[in-house]
Amino acid sequence: MTTRLFSLAAMAAAGAMSASLPTLAAEQWNLATPYGDASFHTQNTKQFAEDVRQATDGELDITVHSGGSLIGHAEIKPSVRRGTVQAGEVFLSTLSNESPIYEVDTLPGLANSYEDAYSLWQASKPIITQMFAKEGLMPLYSVPWPSQGIYTDFELTDASQFQGLRVRAPNINTQRFVENLGGTPTETEESDIPTAFSTGRVDAMITSVSTGKAMSAWDYVSHFSDANLWFPKNIVFINKRAFDRLDEASQQAVLDAAAQAESRGWQMSRDDRAASAKALKEHDMTITEPQGELQSQLQAAGDKLFESWRERAGEQAEQLVSDYRNRQAAQ
Ligand code: PCA
Numbered sequence: 001m002t003t004r005l006f007s008l009a010a011m012a013a014a015g016a017m018s019a020s021l022p023t024l025a026a027e028q029w030n031l032a033t034p035y036g037d038a039s040f041h042t043q044n045t046k047q048f049a050e051d052v053r054q055a056t057d058g059e060l061d062i063t064v065h066s067g068g069s070l071i072g073h074a075e076i077k078p079s080v081r082r083g084t085v086q087a088g089e090v091f092l093s094t095l096s097n098e099s100p101i102y103e104v105d106t107l108p109g110l111a112n113s114y115e116d117a118y119s120l121w122q123a124s125k126p127i128i129t130q131m132f133a134k135e136g137l138m139p140l141y142s143v144p145w146p147s148q149g150i151y152t153d154f155e156l157t158d159a160s161q162f163q164g165l166r167v168r169a170p171n172i173n174t175q176r177f178v179e180n181l182g183g184t185p186t187e188t189e190e191s192d193i194p195t196a197f198s199t200g201r202v203d204a205m206i207t208s209v210s211t212g213k214a215m216s217a218w219d220y221v222s223h224f225s226d227a228n229l230w231f232p233k234n235i236v237f238i239n240k241r242a243f244d245r246l247d248e249a250s251q252q253a254v255l256d257a258a259a260q261a262e263s264r265g266w267q268m269s270r271d272d273r274a275a276s277a278k279a280l281k282e283h284d285m286t287i288t289e290p291q292g293e294l295q296s297q298l299q300a301a302g303d304k305l306f307e308s309w310r311e312r313a314g315e316q317a318e319q320l321v322s323d324y325r326n327r328q329a330a331q
Contacts, residue, residue, distance in 0.1 A: 029063070041089065041265070048140075048258065049064050052254055077135075093172070097172065100314070101124070114266065132237060145269065149227045151212060167202065204221065208273070222286060
């Protein structure tokens, strides 16, 4: 024991003399995300980690494990709660089975632009922060995907085309939406999309242009109906005990880098939306906006979803929506 203490002290002294040696106190964190390196979300989160490293002179070193390489999507939040990993990123609406509050960014007709989506996030942030805090978790930032649309291997012109169609959906409300249209929803992780199509498990999918591009949608489908359904978000969060263990300067570095990641991420989402739509067209995909009858059918399926949410959601959700409406009016 004495020897070990002595050698640690000696190493610390040597470290102090040579700036190139890492300090003994450097804290190592792991951050797990289901999304791959091609995703702008992952690029943003890696930049966040880099900013923290820079700001703390390497005292807090966050390794981002992308593409579900460390932990599967469903296990990320429980693992951060337990402290097995210090940080995680999830698709917020995958938590919808825990509370209807987590459904707010997958409700049709509520927020159909980045401005509205941002107001909705501001209105939901206090409640979501409270809910995370109850589990010993602390949200850092949240960034939207571009709005969701429908990929098919034919031109979608009428909701009757959903009959018998197996549609890949990434969360509960997208599944309900597909059911309301008469289709058969299948929950599939983003990374499993190519296999789901190539093995014939799905015929169509609902997602953004970003995921369409990242998963080479043109290999499986020919049309994207840009229905502008909603702007669902990812959320990056940490274990609160791990945060409390950091010294004050490192805590501040995390918070500052998180604020930057949030504003950078919203811009990245806009840019990626434009670049991805362009890539889909370059791969000969046809992009249309739903018109006439189809538009009203999608609207009706969306209204049904919204009404059923209102019934389930309760007072807290009513409050959230009214706060959102006030912010939207003040934009
Ligand atoms: N891409 C992810 C989440 C939403 C999106 O646009 C997915 O489809 O799984």
